[in-house]
Amino acid sequence: MKIAIANSIGRDKHGNYIIHSPSRWSESVKSRFHWFAYYPWELAYLSSLLKQETKNNVKFIDGCLMRLDKKAYSKHIIAENPDLLIIESATRMIEENVELALEVKAAVGAKLVFAGPHASAFPQELMDMGIDYVCVGEYEFTVLDIVRSKKRSEILGLYPNARRPLLDVKKLPWPEDIDVNRMEYGHPGEPSSEFREIQMYASRGCPGNCNFCVARHVYYARANWRPREVADVINEIKYLREKYSLMEGVFFDEEVHNGDKQFILKLTGAIIENGLSDLKFEAMCDVRFLDEQVMIAMKNAGYYKIRIGIESASEKVMKVMGKAIDLRKVISTLETAKKIGLKTYGTFIFGALGSDINEDEKTIELIEELSADNLLDNLQLSICTPQPGTPFYKYVLDKGLLREDVKESDFDGGSIAVLDYPDYTHRQIEKTKNKALLARDHVFLSRKIKDNSFGEWIRLIFRRYGLIGFLAKASKRLIREIRFQIIKWIK
Numbered sequence: 001m002k003i004a005i006a007n008s009i010g011r012d013k014h015g016n017y018i019i020h021s022p023s024r025w026s027e028s029v030k031s032r033f034h035w036f037a038y039y040p041w042e043l044a045y046l047s048s049l050l051k052q053e054t055k056n057n058v059k060f061i062d063g064c065l066m067r068l069d070k071k072a073y074s075k076h077i078i079a080e081n082p083d084l085l086i087i088e089s090a091t092r093m094i095e096e097n098v099e100l101a102l103e104v105k106a107a108v109g110a111k112l113v114f115a116g117p118h119a120s121a122f123p124q125e126l127m128d129m130g131i132d133y134v135c136v137g138e139y140e141f142t143v144l145d146i147v148r149s150k151k152r153s154e155i156l157g158l159y160p161n162a163r164r165p166l167l168d169v170k171k172l173p174w175p176e177d178i179d180v181n182r183m184e185y186g187h188p189g190e191p192s193s194e195f196r197e198i199q200m201y202a203s204r205g206c207p208g209n210c211n212f213c214v215a216r217h218v219y220y221a222r223a224n225w226r227p228r229e230v231a232d233v234i235n236e237i238k239y240l241r242e243k244y245s246l247m248e249g250v251f252f253d254e255e256v257h258n259g260d261k262q263f264i265l266k267l268t269g270a271i272i273e274n275g276l277s278d279l280k281f282e283a284m285c286d287v288r289f290l291d292e293q294v295m296i297a298m299k300n301a302g303y304y305k306i307r308i309g310i311e312s313a314s315e316k317v318m319k320v321m322g323k324a325i326d327l328r329k330v331i332s333t334l335e336t337a338k339k340i341g342l343k344t345y346g347t348f349i350f351g352a353l354g355s356d357i358n359e360d361e362k363t364i365e366l367i368e369e370l371s372a373d374n375l376l377d378n379l380q381l382s383i384c385t386p387q388p389g390t391p392f393y394k395y396v397l398d399k400g401l402l403r404e405d406v407k408e409s410d411f412d413g414g415s416i417a418v419l420d421y422p423d424y425t426h427r428q429i430e431k432t433k434n435k436a437l438l439a440r441d442h443v444f445l446s447r448k449i450k451d452n453s454f455g456e457w458i459r460l461i462f463r464r465y466g467l468i469g470f471l472a473k474a475s476k477r478l479i480r481e482i483r484f485q486i487i488k489w490i491k
């Protein structure tokens with residue numbers, strides 16, 4: 001059997017570039033100079049699993065990496081002539097991804113498997129549209145059962161059957177790197193990664209419970225944290241380094257890299273023992289499990305940056321969200337990281353449940369303070385989007401807060417707010433997020449000029465995007481700075 005495993009379409013019908021990250025949230029950008037691709041890791045694990053466990057002809061295709069629109073992608077997949085087509089889609093691109101799949105089905109008769117957040121939240125709707133198999137939650141072993149022609153009613157995780165117990169990450173092979181070049185995801189790479197880094201995963205899951213989290217609620221349906229064997233992680237790094245001469249580092253992009261202190265101490269020790277600490281590492285971390293000992297171990301092992309989810313300065317919002325983080329702990333962790341010499345990156349959201357203008361303004365103030373005090377080197381700002389399948393979505397739906405004119409493609413965490421609170425409209429949420437963006441860019445620009453790191457930034461942008469890309473990015477920054485100054489002047 002010929003199997004095509006396909007990531008989402010990479011350009012929507014309006015020409016926007018899709019940055020697909022379905023277990024978090026997918027978004028889009030207008031300019032190709034702001035485009036990058038996340039390695040589609042769940043699909044990539046599925047691909048290597050099917051190649052390892054079956055004798056089928058498996059082909060992994062990434063429409064996002066290739067920046068293909070529906071027409072070009074459809075042609076590409078049809079040329080593969082698959083018997084089975086597997087797609088993981090977020091709500092952001094579900095309409096076009098279903099259209100694409102049905103086109104392939106009509107052309108070559110492929111059976112269709114859909115997985116991911118939208119499929120998990122609306123399985124019957126997808127079946128009604130002509131999808132043959134709909135997976136709910138974590139799906140690698142569910143698809144393996146489908147491929148092995150196991151009886152439908154006996155496949156856990158296949159709608160309408162019960163969910164499958166969470167998989168043992170130690171049983172997964174290393175993810176796909178034959179049909180795609182993993183280095184291509186590192187160049188230009190995630191915008192805040194400062195080196196040519198390969199996206200890797202030393203664990204899966206999160207012990208947290210944030211009400212907006214797709215990974216926690218839709219993929220896993222419970223709090224969990226599952227580390228891989230340290231030796232296996234080390235062997236994968238060695239293999240990647242050997243294979244990709246351009247590789248400068250690793251971005252551990254799992255939900256929580258540091259879910260257990262002993263695991264991180266063991267991993268960092270093994271990185272040093274195996275002579276890998278000259279690589280540059282960065283990782284998504286949970287502030288609750290970061291202490292000085294852990295951060296020193298990370299620094300010694302070559303980690304140059306920690307990324308943490310700070311989300312909001314509002315205690316009220318954090319409480320409603322279900323993220324019990326004390327702001328004092330966040331600040332002291334950032335201080336310790338800076339003292340040790342680690343760079344820091346924080347993620348923030350606007351329009352979360354419990355927020356209003358005043359609560360989100362507190363977050364802007366915090367961003368300005370942390371940036372001005374040099375405690376944050378970079379940060380990510382998003383609109384908290386109620387993705388289907390999460391408790392946030394359910395609440396929004398129950399209370400009738402979803403905008404009436406909202407389309408599936410509006411579930412884009414980058415720039416569109418899909419709900420109106422009684423005292424906080426979607427326009428206000430979008431405006432607040434944009435205000436935070438202007439404030440962030442202003443603080444960073446001022447700092448770069450002050451500490452003479454402007455040249456370093458220019459070199460980095462040049463290396464990644466070339467002259468035209470640099471000009472596009474620099475002019476965007478300049479326009480934002482002018483807008484910031486005008487707003488300040490009007491006030």
Ligand code: SF4
Binds near residue numbers: 207209214255286323
């Ligand atoms: S801490 Fe992050 S990964 Fe964990 S539940 Fe919250 S948003 Fe999800």
